[in-house]
Amino acid sequence: MFVIPDRFSYTVAHSVEEAVELLHTLEDSKVLAGGQSLIPFMKLGYASPKSLVDINRIPNLDYLDDSGESLKIGALTRISRLCDSELVAKDYPLIHDAALQIADPLVRNLGTFGGNVCHADMGDDLPAVCLAMNAEMVASGPSGQRVLAAKDFFVDRFTTLLASDELLTEVRIPKNRRGCGGAYLKLERRVGDYAIVGVAAQLEVDGDGVCRSVGIGLTSASTKPIKASEAESWLVGKSLSDEVLDKASTLAMNTSNPLSDIRGPAEYKKAMVKVLTHRALKLAYKRARGGL
């Protein structure tokens, strides 16, 4: 059974407006970005869109811009660019950690930030990062632009708030200030695999080490990317002692609802949410305090 996709039409969009127009008019259409999730899905018959709209030739969708209020990441920014960027490595260790652990160099050269979050699988790593960093997702549709909060964006497995004729153009990440630190820890069967469980932690602490704000996003901890909100609320205003972290990681674990699958039984994954949350917070804290 030679594994090939069903028949589909293919159109190149040259601007955001054209892409939106095409998505709106073409029958059963899908955006094609790096194709590293969509093409395997089509090949394996999990998805059979009738038309693809290729956005790779749209100019100016591939950027990292921290000149304004937030770090703006263009939807077409390749994951490899996140790995190579000094800015990301220095100021956004959480993103850097995650990017380096996504797939392999070949996939990272093609896979995009936008594609990773729009695919919205429970095992994609960047959704958890967006959740932890309270990112904003900027979308363009036939009726113009709208900005969506990451915490609302991930509706279900493979489902986001985007309408089928909407294009994600940008992700905005609050700028890291002094006292901010983040970390992404991922447990995987072998390098390049999707997470057994991944935990994204982003912290801001004051001079006394008291937590001002915190974000925790979980990968493969439910059928969709989720935010450990109870743990976040518990941590704010507290010094991050081991006991406090214990409680926070227990809360994160209780938020999770992983599936048993080839990557491990649900109980194990739950336990790993706890272990990794503890470790990720600890590392994020260390970084926030100026350590590595």
Add this chain to the structure above:
Amino acid sequence: MTEVPVIHGMGSAVKRKEDVRFIQGRDTYVDDISLPGMVYLDFVRSPYAHARIRSISTERAKGAPGVVAVITGKDLQPLGLDWIPTLSGDKMMVLPTEKVVFQMQEVVGVVAESRYAAADAVKLVEVDYEPLPVVTDPKKALEEGSPIVREDKRTNHVFHWEAGDREATDRLFEQADVVVGQDMYYQRIHVSYMEPCGCVAYYDSVKGTPTIWMTTQAPHVVRTVASLITKIPENKIRIISPDIGGGFGGKVYVYPGSIVAAVASIVTGRPVKWVNDRSDDHPSTAFARDFHMRAELAAKRDGTLLAFRVKAVSDHGAFFGDANPSKFPFGLFSICTGSYDLKAAFVEVDGAYTNKPQGGIAYRCSFRVTEAVYAIERLVDIMAHRLGIDPAELRLKNFIPPEKFPYRSVMGWVYDSGNYAGALRKAMEKIGYEELRREQEEKRKRGELMGIGISSFTEIVGAGPSHTFDILGIKMFGSAEIRIHPTGKVIARFGTRSQGQGHETTYAQIIAEELGIPIEDITVEEGDTDTAPYGLGTYASRSTPTAGAAAAVASRKIREKAKKIAAHLLEAREEDVVWERGRFYVKGAPAKYKTIQEVAFAAYTNHPPGMEAGLEAVHYYDPPNMTFPFGSYICVVDIDRGTGEAKVRRFVAVDDCGNIINPLIVDGQIHGGLTMGFGTAFMEEIGYDQDGNIYGANFMDYTIPTAVETPKWETDKTVTPSPHHPLGAKGVGESATVGSPAAFVNAVVDALWPLGVTHIDMPLYPWKIRRLLEEKGYALDK
């Protein structure tokens, strides 16, 4: 007179000759072969593990664009090709007519002008299935009332096999001070070669000659069997095994794809290509292992090992197709007394049919030796821990001592040579064993989990002596045919087939050593049944022990004749001519000599009167015995009490494969084998759910190690030559895959032993270790 050039004979770590073409992508794999008018074969595969076929409708597919033929089991029936014999005296379905017996089984072949047209038409074939109850567990398959996989057999019981002395063994167990036992499952895995299986079949209807280029490790066997089944004269059938991207045992088989492609070529009159996609190959081609065993070891209180016994059930899938020598339905498992001087042993194995693909292949293993080594090495470790004796010490106490070789084991094998303590001591020294044990002691006090695992394996390879070894009646000799051209260059052909082992270099080095001709001047060819001498192919580490020996003996025959010619040229008596690598001279006058090249030229231009012209020889080598490579591996792991991950910190491998032909190639084989053993121990598994749905059917689900997680291998060697091999060499291709899994498991269990853990089945997934840590109250939540 010319200087004797550098020849790169025995022991030279010369780079592999064939790698130039592999690295530059100038190799020719089956899928690189393209013939004019070629069409493509694709398969409808079964979604069910067990189902009756109510009907098959091919009309829509036949009418689809580009389709040239659709072939079903019913079409094969009149040709007698709907079932074909397996290598173990059973038979296997090519295409089903009544029912399917495993998921992803080939059901209907569709041939079309392009791969894409074939794939599209596959979706148009309508098969009406009536699902039947499924059995995937071999133990359940042997129970009363289980669904029957094979209606032609009426039972799922394939064979019962015993070896050793039951009474003597049981008696020793009764008298023993200490008995340990363990249930273990050696999981089903796939060899995961880089190149999936495939072929290009072309039947020339004018000449009546089928030619098949196929991914096969044993082309001659395929030719003979094909001729016997089809009655096509054997001289008309040509099987060509081009470059092969890894075989590891999985390409000893003839799969339905090749049969259907050959038939399709006869039907269409066109060349037909079939190449499995990875998602086709992994779930439908032969598996390895899948072996449930209970192993027990008896000892005296002082640590003297007495007897070993194993009772096991092996899962063979729907057809019994193990590529075993005829007399050994469960391979060479009776090597399971390993490196130890035991007084008795007994094994019994029952084979079962299940709704899974066939296999039980010798995956980088000489016929079930991997399972045997795993059994004994695990049990020796368990015994050591039970007795409170260091596992290294217990091994050293019980090894067969060097002076006992040749050693007849209680199972009847005669081990050719060995120095087991030498290898273990070297490994211990290299890794700093005593120091590591001290470190472990301290870490334990701090609650840190560190383990040290040893495996001191003995292999049995080089099948094999004709008195004992045959496949389908054909004796397992090795063959070489060497011809020296007038200019002193060489073509050498062999009945084996390299799949990446480096034969083009190794064989050339053997000939270089024996004839003094540089390896660059020696072309090695294998794999074409029209040109190569008859041979049983490459698997079970048999090439160097058999064909390598044949190369040496054939070279020596050539040297005998060359000596006569040299005497003629030197105007001396043959008895006075002395051979020194690459030249002949007259005794006492080394300055006056003839090079082998000069002699070769004379063989065609100036040979002695009364002598046949030419310089060539053929040898069919019947090994007097098997060879018994061995080694000691030591592995150090650290366990994360939070995640349950076991990280291999160090791994020392001391191997002994007798005299070494090319150390670089040997090292490469060991590195590759260790990595495969590592994959087996930590991550590889093909599993099935109750309905026979496979998981682990592609490389997203079935994980094999990458360079990132593969430990750094520290290799070393001892050299104990084989006394009966012409070069003193033994096989090495499989030692590391055979020997290493037990070392990894022993290390992890060693770390957990104080918590009361005696065994963990592979793969050593972190979740399994974590579960044990939780059970023992030792898991951390941070």
